[in-house]
Amino acid sequence: MSADGFSGGPPPGAAADWTIDQGWSAYTAEEHATWDILYERQTALLPGYACDEFLHGLDALDLHRGGIPDFNVINPELERLTGWNVVAVPGLVPDDIFFDHLANRRFPAGQFIRRRDQLDYLQEPDIFHDVFGHVPMLTDPVFADYMEAYGKGGQRALGLGRLHNLARLYWYTVEFGLLETPKGLRIYGAGIVSSRTESIFAIDDPSPNRIGFDLLRTMRTPYRIDDFQQVYFVIPSIQTLLDATLQDFAPIYAALDEGQDVPIDAILPTDRVFTRGTQAYAASGGRLAGA
Ligand code: PHE
Numbered sequence: 052m053s054a055d056g057f058s059g060g061p062p063p064g065a066a067a068d069w070t071i072d073q074g075w076s077a078y079t080a081e082e083h084a085t086w087d088i089l090y091e092r093q094t095a096l097l098p099g100y101a102c103d104e105f106l107h108g109l110d111a112l113d114l115h116r117g118g119i120p121d122f123n124v125i126n127p128e129l130e131r132l133t134g135w136n137v138v139a140v141p142g143l144v145p146d147d148i149f150f151d152h153l154a155n156r157r158f159p160a161g162q163f164i165r166r167r168d169q170l171d172y173l174q175e176p177d178i179f180h181d182v183f184g185h186v187p188m189l190t191d192p193v194f195a196d197y198m199e200a201y202g203k204g205g206q207r208a209l210g211l212g213r214l215h216n217l218a219r220l221y222w223y224t225v226e227f228g229l230l231e232t233p234k235g236l237r238i239y240g241a242g243i244v245s246s247r248t249e250s251i252f253a254i255d256d257p258s259p260n261r262i263g264f265d266l267l268r269t270m271r272t273p274y275r276i277d278d279f280q281q282v283y284f285v286i287p288s289i290q291t292l293l294d295a296t297l298q299d300f301a302p303i304y305a306a307l308d309e310g311q312d313v314p315i316d317a318i319l320p321t322d323r324v325f326t327r328g329t330q331a332y333a334a335s336g337g338r339l340a341g342a
């Protein structure tokens with residue numbers, strides 16, 4: 052993950068590219084146990100919720116061995132499968148640093164793990180979100196290509212002053228994307244699979260809209276960072292997503308200037324609708340209402 056608003060260089064102890072040593076041997080028993088609780092909960096839930104690509108990736112990386120994964124252990128296998136590596140960072144990194152890592156097939160993962168009172172929700176990505184949520188999909192060759200392309204597209208968007216447009220694509224695919232499968236809708240987005248409550252919400256709840264992915268439509272739609280999504284976009288395959296993003300985005304960015312944002316809960320006549328959501332969750336006040 053990345054965030055705007057950084058000034059100056061990396062924090063003390065971090066390299067120029069913001070990476071740090073994971074310091075695996077310094078994790079406490081309590082921290083390893085927090086991983087195990089989260090891991091057990093999600094792996095028990097996710098069959099029937101997460102897509103096969105994700106579940107296969109989870110198996111391939113053998114994250115089962117207990118406790119927080121050691122990047123030195125998972126990287127050789129990840130490297131062998133798709134040429135990706137996980138690198139440790141203290142937390143959110145500046146956008147240019149983030150894109151440079153992705154463009155070179157390095158996924159920056161937060162080194163820290165959440166506290167016990169944050170099992171269900173925290174706003175900053177920790178190692179559970181970054182590794183459990185993101186890394187399994189990086190074992191899929193097509194998704195691996197998409198993430199590298201996104202890094203390069205991010206560098207380009209930064210130069211064009213278009214990051215606000217591109218960020219929505221990341222949000223509605225990499226973080227909160229759904230996949231259409233013969234067995235029904237399945238999750239591939241890391242922000243969903245790393246959250247027990249949002250996994251259930253994204254697939255089962257009648258509140259959110261679920262709409263067929265369309266590049267321009269997605270980039271016209273604002274998102275919420277503080278609660279369950281009001282709309283999820285569904286791709287027919289990972290390949291479709293990669294194909295849609297291979298085109299030159301400069302004309303897409305220009306086209307975005309011609310139209311307006313779509314309200315977050317709107318359904319357009321041109322939308323392919325999987326679920327016309329009730330929006331009951333958002334209407335009730337969502338997380339703030341303790342719903
Ligand atoms: N094709 C995009 C461009 O021309 C780059 C990109 C690829 C962006 C994949 C996102 C995902 O800028």
Ligand code: FE
Pocket residue numbers: 052176180181185226241242
């Ligand atoms: Fe993330």
